[in-house]
Amino acid sequence: MKKYILSKVMMGLVTIIFSFVLTFFLIRLAPGTPMRIVAGKENPNPEQIEHLTEKYGLDKPVGVQFINYIKNMAKGDFGFSYRNNLPVFELIKRRLAPTLTLSLTSNILSALLGGFLGLQIGRKKGGILDKVFSYISYVLDAIPGFWLAMILIMVFSSKLGWFPTSGMYNMRESYTGIRKFIDLLYHMTLPILSIVIIQTPIYFRIARASVINTMKQGFIKTFRAAGMKEGEIFRKYVMKNSLIPILTTFSMSLAFTISGAALIEIVFSWPGMGRLIIDSINGRDYMVLNGLYLVISVSLIFFTILTDVLYALVDPRIRIK
Template identity: 30%
Template sequence: MSTYLSKRLIYMLVILFAASLLIFCLYALTPGDFISGNIKLTPERKAELREIYGLNKPVLERYGQWMSNAFHGDFGYSLAQQKPVLQLFNEYIWNSFLLAAVSTFLTWVIAVIVGVVSAYKQYSWFDTLVMVAIFAAMSIPSFFIGLFLIKILAVDLKWLPPGGMLTTGSNATGMAYLKEVIHHMTLPVVVMTLLGVGSLTRYFRSNMIDVIKQDYIRTARAKGLKESKVLFTHALRNALLPAITLVGFELPALFGGSLIIEKIFNWPGIGQLYMQSFGLRDYPLLMGFTMFIAILTVIGTLLSDILYHVADPRVRLQ
C-alpha cells in the first residue's frame, strides 16, 4: 500500500503541475483582463496597476511567481472583488457545499432504494414508472425545472421563497437563522436532487439486475434468508462496488457549486461567483478556482481507488 501511495502521489504531483501550467497559460494568454476592460481607469492608472500586479512580465515568469505564491497558500488577489482569492473561497464555497452535500445525500439515498426495488420488480408497473421518471428527469433542462418550481411553489402557492439564502434585511441568529436558511435552500436542493437522481437510479438498477442473477444470490435464497436481507445485504453490497468509482467525481462537485442552479435561485455560492468572474475577466479568481477543482479531482480519484480496494480486497493496488 505504501509503495502504491508513493507512486500515486508522484503521479498526482506531475498531473497537477501540468494542469497548473495549462490553466495559467490559458487565462494569461486570453486577450484582455480586468484592468484593460475597465473604462473608468485612465491609461496611466492601467499601466501603473499592470506594473504593480506584474501583468507586464513574460508569461513563464508570471507563472513561476504564481506557483511560488500558491505553495504558500496565496492564489492571488481578485481585482474585481478587491479581496484575496482564498478569502473569497472561504466566504462563498461553504454555501455551495451546503447545497451540494444535502442534495448528494438525498440523491444517493433515493437512487439506492428506488434502484434496488426497481431491479427486484423488473418490468412491473413500478419499474415502468421509474424508467419514465428517469428519462424525464434526464431530458428536462435544469433551468426549466427550477423556473417551473419557482412559479408553482414560490409565486403561486407562496410556500417557499423564490431565491436567496436569507430574507432581505434579515438579522436572524441561532435557530431562527438555521430555519431561514433551510427554508430558502429547499427549492434548489429539490431541483438538484431531481437532476441527479435519474441517472444514478438507472446506474444502480442496472447493477442490481446483473447482481441478482448471480449464483450466490440464488444460494442465499435457497438457505431461506429473508428477501430484504438478500437484496440489501448480499446483492446491494456488490452492486455498490462499481458506484465507488463515482466518489472521485463527487468531491469536486461538492465544492464546485452548481452554476445554473445558483444563478436561478440567486444562491450566494462559488458557482455564481465563478460566472460573474468570467464577465469581469477576473483571471486570478478564475485560475485559483480552476486549480482548486483540479486538486480536488486528483484527490477524489485517489480516494475512490483506495475505497474500492477496502470494499473489495480482491482488487490489488499496483
C-alpha cells in the same frame, strides 16, 4: 494498502501540477485583458489601463508571471482579485461554505433516494414499478436544471408564496442560533429540490442496472441452487456489489460540486463558488480563476483517491491486484 494509497496520492499530485500549469497559461492566452474591464468598457483611459497592468504585473511575459505566482503561492499568497478588491483565498473561503452546504446536502439526498429506488426496483425487472420509474427517470433526466429551477420559483415562490425566490438568508432579519439554521433550510429548499430532481434519476438508473447485472452472475445462481433465500442473497451479495457503482457516482458528483451547481446558484442568487466562476470568467479575473481551478483540481483528485480507497476496502480483489 499503504503502498496502494501512496501510489494514488503520487499520481494525484502529478495530475494537479499538470492541470494547474495548463490552466494558468490557457487563461492568459484567452482573448481580452482584465484591466480593460476594470478600467470600464465605455471610454477606457489608456493611461489607467497601463498603470493597472504594471501594478498587477501583467506587463511581464507569461513565463515570468508563472514563476512569480509560484513564489507567492509558496508563501501562502494566492493573489488579489481585480474585481472584488479582496485576497483570492479570502474570496474563495467565503464562497466555499455556501456551495458545499448546497451541493453536499443535495448529493447525499439524491444518492440515498435514487440508490434506494434503484436497488429495490432493480430486484423486480420488468414489473410495473420498474417501467413507471424508468420512464420518469428518463423524462426528468432530459429537463435542463436552470429551467426546472425557474419553474419551481414561478410555482412555489411567485404563485404560492411558500418559499423565497433567492438568497441564502433573510437579509431583513438578523437571526441567530436555531432561527438562523431554520432560515437557511427555508432558503435551501428550492435549490436543493432542483438539484435532487435532476440527480436522482442518475443514481436510480445506475443502481438499477448494477442490481440487474449482479443478479445475472453465476455465483448468484449457485447460491439459489444451494437453497439460500432471496432476501439473504440480496442483502449479503447483490447489494454489496451493487453499491460500488453508486459510490463511484457519488464521489465523482462530490468532486464537481464546486462548479457543477453554477447555473442553479445563478438562478437562485446563491452566493457560492459556481456563481464566482462565471463572474470571474466574464471579468477575466486571472488570480481568482487560478485559485478556483486549483481548488477544483484538488477536490477532484481528493475524491477520486477517496473512491479508490473505499473500493479497496469494499472489494479486497482491488487491493490485492
